[in-house]
Amino acid sequence: MTRLDDIALTEHGLSPAGRGRVLLIGCGALARDVLALKTAHGWDHLDLACLPAILHNHPEKIPDAVAQEVAANRGAYAQIFVLYADCGTGGLLQARCAELGVEMLEGPHCxxxxxxxxxxxxxxxxxxxxxxxxxxxxxxxxxxxxxxxxxxxxxxxxxxxxxxxxxxxxxxxxxxxxxxxxxxxxxxxxxxxxxxxxxxxxxxxxxxx
Structure with missing residues (x-):
């Protein structure tokens, strides 16, 4: 039987399976580090989606790539967090994350x-x-x-x-x-x-x- 809280979550665009789960959208350069931290601390509620690290050679492409990943996954997670700092985007990534309503790492770069x-x-x-x-x-x-x-x-x-x-x-x-x-x-x-x-x-x- 579907519970009332599951119905409410579905109405707000979140599947019941996504309750409590967090999607990390990050640079591929951080993948090994994030997986090591997940294992060390038992953070099994964190899922990781990596974008190609080579995007750092074209930082102007990072905001759109992040936005596409957010749009594709928003309904499946309780929270989405962006594992990029500014990374050469000149504030564009921070502005895009603000528009999307998602948080990101603080700082200029890794x-x-x-x-x-x-x-x-x-x-x-x-x-x-x-x-x-x-x-x-x-x-x-x-x-x-x-x-x-x-x-x-x-x-x-x-x-x-x-x-x-x-x-x-x-x-x-x-x-x-x-x-x-x-x-x-x-x-x-x-x-x-x-x-x-x-x-x-x-x-x-x-x-x-």
Whole structure:
């Protein structure tokens, strides 16, 4: 028998199966981190839908991609939360999320919310190039090849001549990733620094859900 609360939920566009469930619409670069947090904390009420991480090369496309995902899933979940910071959209994603009535991560980008937005802002670093666990793993796919450094290595100093150090913001304690990040710094001609951030404000945001 259908209960009255199920009927009320259906009338408001939410299927009974969606009660209490939260959909996370996030960048594919965060998938491993979100799944690790779900497993560690038993957050089985959180479902994850990832958009391609390569959208960061065209941030103007992120708001429309998020909006399409929200529209496709709104009736199936009690809440939808967007796992993007501004990520180069110049405020457009925040405006779109406000129109859609969904919340999103705070901060300018993942480097900031991984370290903690307040801590990152306080550093005021202008000459640091950042990598996360994801970007260390995908350095060639997201840095070397898109910038043409595999074909034109002389461009390195054009792109990175004003940087002084590569900062690896480590979500995990993985010696292999640290070694690879150090090699990335060497390839770019930069000093190397490693900071263990864990998941920072990403974990804080998910706890609230």
């Amino acid at each position: 480097y900031s919310f991984f370290e903690g937005n307040d801590a990152f802002a306080a550093r005021g670093e202008m000459t640091a190039f950042y990598l996360t666990d994801f970007l260390v793993r995908q350095f060639d796919a997201f840095v070397t090849r898109p910038l043409g450094l595999d074909r034109h290595p002389q461009l390195r100093d054009v792109y990175f001549g004003n940087y002084e150090k590569l900062v690896y913001l480590a979500q995990t304690n993985d010696p292999e990733l640290t070694q690879k990040a150090r090699a990335c710094a060497l390839r770019l001609g930069l000093d190397f620094e490693r900071r263990v951030t864990g998941h920072g404000d990403l974990e804080t945001a998910l706890r609230r859900l």
